[in-house]
Amino acid sequence: MPEPMTQSGPQPAVSIVVPVRNEAENVAPLIAEIAAALDGRWAYEIVYVDDGSTDATPQRLAALRAERPNLRQIRHRSSCGQSAAVRTGVRAARGAIVATLDGDGQNNPAFIPDLIFALEQGGARVGLAAGQRVGRKDTGFKRLQSRVANKVRNGILRDGTRDSGCGLKAFRREVFLSLPYFDGLHRFLPALVRREGFDIVYVDVADRPRLSGRSNYGFFDRLWVGLMDLAGVWWLIRRKKATPVATEVN
Ligand SMILES: Nc1nc2c(ncn2[C@@H]2O[C@H](COP(=O)(O)OP(=O)(O)O)[C@@H](O)[C@H]2O)c(=O)[nH]1
Numbered sequence: 493m494p495e496p497m498t499q500s501g502p503q504p505a506v507s508i509v510v511p512v513r514n515e516a517e518n519v520a521p522l523i524a525e526i527a528a529a530l531d532g533r534w535a536y537e538i539v540y541v542d543d544g545s546t547d548a549t550p551q552r553l554a555a556l557r558a559e560r561p562n563l564r565q566i567r568h569r570s571s572c573g574q575s576a577a578v579r580t581g582v583r584a585a586r587g588a589i590v591a592t593l594d595g596d597g598q599n600n601p602a603f604i605p606d607l608i609f610a611l612e613q614g615g616a617r618v619g620l621a622a623g624q625r626v627g628r629k630d631t632g633f634k635r636l637q638s639r640v641a642n643k644v645r646n647g648i649l650r651d652g653t654r655d656s657g658c659g660l661k662a663f664r665r666e667v668f669l670s671l672p673y674f675d676g677l678h679r680f681l682p683a684l685v686r687r688e689g690f691d692i693v694y695v696d697v698a699d700r701p702r703l704s705g706r707s708n709y710g711f712f713d714r715l716w717v718g719l720m721d722l723a724g725v726w727w728l729i730r731r732k733k734a735t736p737v738a739t740e741v742n
């Protein structure tokens with residue numbers, strides 16, 4: 493059983509969840525950018541989920557916590573993957589709205605307010621505001637992989653999404669936690685959120701190169717698990733009936 497996570501202090505409206513594995517050099521600059529984007533706008537907390545890093549990521553986070561009371565660090569004892577880290581962060585989040593972003597600096601926190609506004613303006617029907625990268629800063633080969641993967645996914649799932657792998661997203665905590673969980677889930681949020689009967693709104697976000705360190709994924713990781721996950725999500729959608737509208741009769 494996971495230990496219960498408790499936190500005192502006023503409840504924030506928004507939680508920023510950042511999954512990281514071995515991102516020591518990227519922690520401080522990204523947190524400064526998150527604070528610059530959100531300070532004075534919402535009561536918020538930053539929840540870093542360190543997924544069993546073997547570098548100085550936990551120490552850097554611990555040092556920053558001394559000066560930032562709204563920064564939390566949650567640590568997996570051993571690495572369980574990015575989806576698991578996002579889920580741990582969302583479960584621990586105290587805000588009703590959660591925004592996620594990658595911890596390597598590729599996602600610019602300056603877009604978080606746009607995502608939150610888009611979600612809020614959409615009202616209760618909208619379950620997810622998804623970032624769509626423009627001007628990708630990855631290598632040509634990775635851009636090609638991503639383009640093919642997005643075409644195949646959209647062709648099969650028809651989730652109307654150009655780019656579902658962007659780490660910048662905002663959603664209602666409750667909606668995310670109602671989704672079926674699997675490793676790889678974070679790449680299929682638009683299709684899974686639509687499956688629950690919610691709409692998606694999109695926000696264009698400028699992509700950046702990784703600040704420092706290296707990618708955690710290789711070509712074969714993405715190809716093999718990507719195909720398996722696609723088959724799984726296709727099945728989940730096929731096996732969905734109408735979303736129940738339930739009312740208690742008194
Ligand atoms: N918690 C956790 N985070 C991960 C893992 N792999 C990648 N990440 C984080 O997820 C984000 C995106 O990963 P990255 O390696 O940059 O993937 P890429 O941008 O697709 O090449 C970064 O913040 C990583 O630190 C993992 O196994 N566990």
Ligand SMILES: [Mg+2]
Binds near residue numbers: 594596598702707
């Ligand atoms: Mg990256």
